[in-house]
Every structure is written in C-alpha cells, then in structure tokens.
Amino acid sequence: MSKFLFAAMPIQGHISPGLPIAKRLVEDGHEVMWYSTSKYKGKIEATGARFAHVQSAKDLDDSRYEDWFPERSKFQGVNQMKFDLKHIFFGEMPAYAADIAKLLKEFPADVVVIDAAFTGMLPLKLTGKAPKIAAYGVFPLTLSSRDTAPFGLGIQPNASAVGRIRNKLLNVLVENVMFADVQKHANKLLSDMHAPKLPYSALTAPALTTDLVLQGTSPSFEYPRSDMPSIVRFVGPYLPAKPTGFSPPPWWDEMKDRTVVHVTQGTIANQDFGQLLIPTIQALAEEDVLVVATTGGRPVSDVDIPLPNNVRLESFVPHHELLPHVDAIVTNGGYGGVQQAIYYGVPIVTAGKTEDKPEVCARVEWSGVGINLKTDRPTKEKILHAIKQVINEPQYKRNVTRLSKEFRLMDAIENTVKELEKLVVSK
Template identity: 35%
Template sequence: MASIIVCSGPHDGHVSPMLGVARHLISRGHRVRFLTGPAYADAVRALGAEFLALGEGAAYPPPQASTATGVAAIREGVRALAIDPARGQYEPLAAAIAAEPTDAVLAEVTFVGAATLSRLPREQRPAVIACGILPLTLSSQDCAPYGMGLPPGNGRGSRLRNRALNWLVMNVVLRDSQRQVDSLVRELVGAEKDGLFILDWTRRVELMAQFTVPEFEYPRSDAPDSLRFFGPMSRHAATGSAKPAWWGDLDGPRPIVYVTQGTVSNEDFTALVAPTLEALAEEDVTVVVSTGRRPLSALPPLPANARAAEFLPDAELLPKVAVYVTNGGYGGLHYAMENGVPIVVAGDTEDKPEGAARVAWAGAGINLKTGRPKPSAIRDAVRKVLDDPRYQAGSRRIGAAIAASPGVDGLMDELDTILAAKKA
C-alpha cells in the first residue's frame, strides 16, 4: 500500500476526473488524501479518502470575472491559476507531505502547488504525476502557443510561425508572469529559476498523464518521454442518475440536439444556450438543455421542441444524441466523442479555444470560433453536421481510440512502475 495525495483546484471540471483517479487508487488498496476546496469534502470522504483543505487564496476566481481572449487570456489565466493560488496550494501540500511519508502526488495540471513541489530535487520529494484534464499545454516547435486556438499547420512555414509565436509569448507576453512565478518558487522552496517555461512545468515530473487520446491532440516531435495518453476519465462516471419526467420524449423520431454550457461557464445563458434555442425553435429536432445545476428559472422561455433539466446523466443521454452543442469543456467533448456524437463548439475563454480548435482539426465537428455565436450560425452548423456524415465519422474514429485506450487502469499500472522504481 502506498500513501498518495491527490490534488485538484476547486471546480467541478477539475475535481470530477481526479475523484475518478482517487476511487481507483483506493480500490487498489492505496491510502489516499485528497487536497481541494471545502465544497468537495463530502464527495472526497464518500470515496473513503481523507479530505485536506486548500489554504487561503487557493480558490480560482469565477470565469465570468474576465472576458479576455487570445494572449490576454493566457496572461490572465497564468495569474489566476499559477500565481494567485500558489501559496494556498503549496503550503497545505507541503504540510501533508511533512505529516507522514508520502510516495506520490497526483495533481491535475492547473494545480500550481504540485508544479512548485516539482522544483525540489527528486530525493527531497515524492513522485509527481501531472494529470492532463485540459488540452496539452506543452510548448512545441510543432504547435502554436497554448491559448491562441490555432491548429498546428503543416510544413516549414507553419513551423516558422510556431517558433516565432512561441518566442513572442515566452519573451514578451508572459515575461513578467514568468518572473513572478520564479520569484514565488524561490520564496516557497528556495529553488532558483531553471529556464523552463511556465506552461511546460510538466516536463519536470515523473509522468505526464494526459486524459485524452493521441487522435485528439496535436503531434509534438519534441514531447518528453514522460508523456503518456490514457484516454478520458469520463467512461468511469456513474450512471443511473435521476431522469426528468420528460425523458420518454427522447424516444421519438426527431434527432436530438443537446446543448449545455457545462458547470463552470454557465452564469450567462445568452452566450450559447439562448441562441441555440432560438436557432432551432422551428427545426425538426428535439433540443435538450442542461443548466449545469443552475435553476431552470435562469433559462429563457423554452420553445415547444425543447426540454430542460438542471442536471442530466450524460452517460445515458449521449447515446441518444445526434449533435452536441457546447462551449468546449474538455470533459464534455470527450463524452460526446466517446459516444460518436458530432460536435458544434463555441468557446473563447479559459481553455475552450484550444478544445474547439482540436474538434475541427480532428474532424469531429465544427468550430464556430466565438463564445457568442449568432442563432443563424448555430442553425447552419447543426444542419451541416446532421447532413454531412463525415463529422459523425470523425467523432466515431476518436471514440474508437478512446475505447481502446488504457484508461485509469493504465495510469494505475504506470504508477506502480514508478513506485517500484523508487523502492529499487
């Protein structure tokens, strides 16, 4: 039995996949402590793990606090995810490691406390495993900088573009952010800067466990040997959740279009849900809306062909769905592709431009390239996806790769190998 700490920022989309990891660790007999926000204490304890609370200032700000896009969003994201929460994440993590022997720390990739821990020499810390719950952030000569939402391109010209943009982001856009991070690390663990870019911290860890498949990630010829693809954690979600009274309506002959803004960016339904309802009100489809646990009263009036619920069991709904309309949350995209559902995606904040760009690059759907699409654009995209079988074929291709991926069991096996190597 190993002693393991699992870490996550305090948001559903971050915590949920890490709870799946923790569940499997416990099933293999490991002792698990789970470090996250207090809102998730009951869910952690229900697994049989010990709850550890994040420190002051470690909570991420609400996504609606900013509407920045592109490189400005990258700068704000680094501040919000990698600078402001650093102390409140690292100090309770360090205290937990000091309190008892710890064999490994598994942290989702935005958890900067683990990034700070990784700056210590290997003999002074547990093994660190970074879990990729977002599109891969690693900079590369083969890809544009993370956050720009640009596909990698082909040929020498694209490589020159990528190199120039990466240099610009590292040396101009995020230069001051890099200095702040280096100063914080020096204060917290005494480590001097090592020349590694902020978004590349996972190059230091023993394992970079990306929760997708290679078919949904840009190839990188310069990726570290520690990078592994395990597929999404969505397949491990529970089924059998309560269904709304209208569930039987989904068995009719009309195609089902499922629209949601997820559980994080769901404060303003005028961004995507409302224009989708307007766009499809006269179409021969059934529109299903999930509010992401927000009250139904927050929705605009529903047209006759629409149904809504605060929460829906995706594992049982998506096999019925013909088109998934989303703002691009990473988990939801994988749920759709796991079920071979083509996607219409409209997202331009946080990590969503990266997920949206990958949907189009992989041929699994249409990227509307905005977070506030017009109803006419949504209607045209839904019609196109319904009429053109190539989008469903693209989604099914990735779904087949997901089905063949090693999943969390593969991650557990890699962890066992890392722990055995440490003991040898």
C-alpha cells in the first residue's frame, strides 16, 4: 500500500472535497496523513487519516479572516483577491513549506495531495525536494489559455482569431500589470527561501507545478482549451457526503406542490446579508412561491428584517436534502454549491464578485444553466426578473438537466482514487 500526505488551504471549500478522497484511500488500505489547522482536526480524523497540526504556519480559522487580517474588508473584487493571494495564500507559503518538509521526513509520502490553491509545495517542487504532487480542483480552472480570458475577470471564452488576440492582450495585462505585485511578492518570498522564481503566473503556479490536476467537474462546466495541459483530468464534481441523522424542520412538507426558491450566500462571503439574501427575500415577498433562505451557519437573528409570510429561514439545511425540492436557487456563486444545484437539476441565478465567484458565475452563464447578474449587489427588480426567467423559460431547465445527467455519470471519488493510484506507480 502507498502513503499519501494531504495538505490543503484551511478553508472549508478547499478541505471538504478532499475528505471523501482521504476516507476512500484509508478504506482501500493506504496510509494517509493530513496537515491542517485545529478547526478541521475532527473532520480529518473522521476519515481515518492521521492529523498533523500546523506548526510554523498560523492556526487560521477561515470563518474569522477579518480577525487575522482586519484590513481585508477594505478591499473588494479583484483587489480582495490580490490581498488574499499575498497575505493568506502566498503569505503562509514559507511556513507551510517548512512544516511539510519536516513531515515528509517522518512520513515519506509517495504522493502529496493538495488543493489547486495550496502554495506550500511550491518551494519544495522548485528546489527538487518534493515527491509526486496531485492537486484537486476546488474552483474553476485558473490555467491561462489562448482560448480564454485570464482567470478572475469573469469574461466569456473566445477561441476565434479575434478572440485569441483579445485573450493574449488580457493575459499580458493581468500577469504583467494587474497581478504584477502579487507575482513580485511571491517571488520575493521564494528568493528568501533560496528557491527559483515561479515558472508560471501566481494564479496558475500551484496547479501547474504538480504532476496531476484532478478537476472537480465535468468538461461541460469548464471552458474548452485547445492548449489544455496533459496533466489535467476531469473527474466529476466533488459533492459533500450526504448527511446522516437529518431532522426536517417543521415547515418541510410545505414544499410539496409549491414553487420553491432557495437563496444562500454560502459560508464565507456572508458577512452582509444586504448583498443578496435580504434583497431576494424582499423581491419575492408578494410572489406565490415558498422562499427557503439559509445563513451559511450564521445565527438567523442576523437577518434583521421582518420576514414575509412566504419565507422559511434556517441557519443551515443540507443541500442533498433541500435541492431535490427546489425550482430555482439564488446564490453568490460558490463553486461547490453551484455544482450541487446542477447535480439536482436546479436552474441558477448568481450574483457574486469575491474570491473565484466571478468565474463560477461566468460559467453558469456560458453553460446556459442560469443567469449571471454580474454584480454582488443586485436590485430586487433584477433578482425577481431573473428568477422568473429561469423558472419560466424552458432552456434553463433543459440545459441544467442535460448537465445534471453528465454529472451523475461521473463518480469523482472513484475516478480520483484511480488516478492517484496510477500516479504512485508512474515513472
């Protein structure tokens, strides 16, 4: 049997897809260790993997980033992405690398499994001190291409002759101007560690410096690229495990024979419910629909408005249980939540501008499974109009049903484990 060391950014959306992978590897008899923060110790140990606590790195809690980085809230959109790259992702790179170098002496892994944003393996890879590395994708592919605009802009792909000129110019602009300070920051950190400069842009380097990229979706929910790297495999969407012991809330049966709209701002970009959750509730107040709103784990009392009679508000409801009853979802565009909606054939209205959300929203539009409102603060009127469109215009249901069938034919965990086992024995 083989040894696998997992190391992902300590963020729920980055950790969660890896948990069932680790669990399956343990069940198949492999040795698995997972390096992470104390917040995720219980979930990691529940897979059967050995937990390795961060030592040099910060013991971050992704629900309290503003406590660790109070200035983060001053930035929005691309500027917040740049802040995160500098201070959260690359800022912790030297400490992650130091910890993992020590772990690999204790636990000589055959393969290190990371999420596609984890920077801790870069110094080891660039100095020739890393074993084989596989990355699982927890957001849309960041890889630059002649056929696509740069990641982060939320611009549709264009592989025509004119489109490729546009893409080339935009890629140069993003890498050499917009994100030049991020690249410089990362290279300074690498230089201080006596490691070479990044061979790729800061956005793509964590994935492209691996031996295998396991993209957690189907090809129909990712832009086609004629220059796709050979290390990329599409394995299917990484969906969370179905919950056990779910007790439906008292209103559950009200969803029968009703049009149901679900609204959520996810678990990270939900500090301000005035962005999407509250406007959606207000937009649907006079409509003949049942609105199921969730606060992503925050107290429901944080939604400080009088609730219309057609609203049912909960802190959390498992999507596996809820989405089969839903006719449309309004979301700020988290990659995992959007793919769960597609899996259950639910048309989508998206409105997100932070993290990877502009790219997720753009793919919702491109694949035809929903409407991208292209803002994180849509008006009530725009929300209502979009909801009526995805419910009443048949192409959205038709497209999401087609993609749902594709998702259901792909077993992401099975496909991932097979690829990891092949990587172990590859030369």
